Amino acid sequence: MFSGIVEEPAKVVATTSKDGNVELTVNSTFADELKVDQSVAHNGVCLTVTSVNPADKTYTVTAVEETLRRSNLGLLGVGDKVNLERSMMMNGRLDGHIVQGHVDCTARCTARKELDGSVEFTFEYTPDPEMERRGYFTVEKGSVTVNGVSLTVCNSQRGSFGVAIIPYTLEHTNFSDIKVGTVVNLEFDIIGKYVARIAELG
Numbered sequence: 506m507f508s509g510i511v512e513e514p515a516k517v518v519a520t521t522s523k524d525g526n527v528e529l530t531v532n533s534t535f536a537d538e539l540k541v542d543q544s545v546a547h548n549g550v551c552l553t554v555t556s557v558n559p560a561d562k563t564y565t566v567t568a569v570e571e572t573l574r575r576s577n578l579g580l581l582g583v584g585d586k587v588n589l590e591r592s593m594m595m596n597g598r599l600d601g602h603i604v605q606g607h608v609d610c611t612a613r614c615t616a617r618k619e620l621d622g623s624v625e626f627t628f629e630y631t632p633d634p635e636m637e638r639r640g641y642f643t644v645e646k647g648s649v650t651v652n653g654v655s656l657t658v659c660n661s662q663r664g665s666f667g668v669a670i671i672p673y674t675l676e677h678t679n680f681s682d683i684k685v686g687t688v689v690n691l692e693f694d695i696i697g698k699y700v701a702r703i704a705e706l707g
Contacts, residue, residue: 506604507546507601508593508603508604515587516585516586520581526570528555528565529567536559544592545566546589546590547566547587549604549650550608550690551605552566554566575609577689607692611630612688613628614626614684615629617685623672624670625659626651628689630691638705640693640700645658649668649693652678652680
């Protein structure tokens with residue numbers, strides 16, 4: 506489980522395609538603290554560490570075909586930045602919201618507006634009626650995870666929503682690279698999914 510508080514935007518240093526999967530090698534400041542089998546969220550996708558090279562501060566994870574279909578990890582190339590978060594410690598504060606690391610779908614940035622003290626982004630995704638019945642949507646002032654970042658929703662519409670990014674978040678995540686047309690990962694709020702499921706069951 507994660508909180509949506511990104512630890513760092515790290516660079517992808519290698520990608521390898523194999524049997525429909527993609528191996529990503531990432532250069533991270535905390536690579537030497539990782540162990541094989543640990544979980545790390547990459548742009549909000551929970552992946553298992555398969556190897557670690559402490560000498561050059563890199564580690565490798567594997568994204569399977571299902572993950573590539575639902576996320577933007579297959580679009581990553583060498584030099585791209587990916588948001589990282591290690592799994593949450595249960596004795597710590599929940600500064601974001603409950604994030605599973607299970608990306609639901611991708612969205613595309615349709616607007617980026619510079620404001621006084623923040624940057625407003627608009628994202629659009631393809632609404633699916635069946636998924637909506639299961640709680641896969643946003644609500645005004647609710648939580649959503651975008652590329653692994655816990656954010657508050659504004660201007661919630663069917664198939665679109667906005668978020669306002671403060672300068673600190675812009676500097677310390679890959680939101681600094683997001684522009685109109687950029688594809689991002691979405692994870693809708695798990696609480697909303699449970700509420701929708703309970704309502705569905707009557």
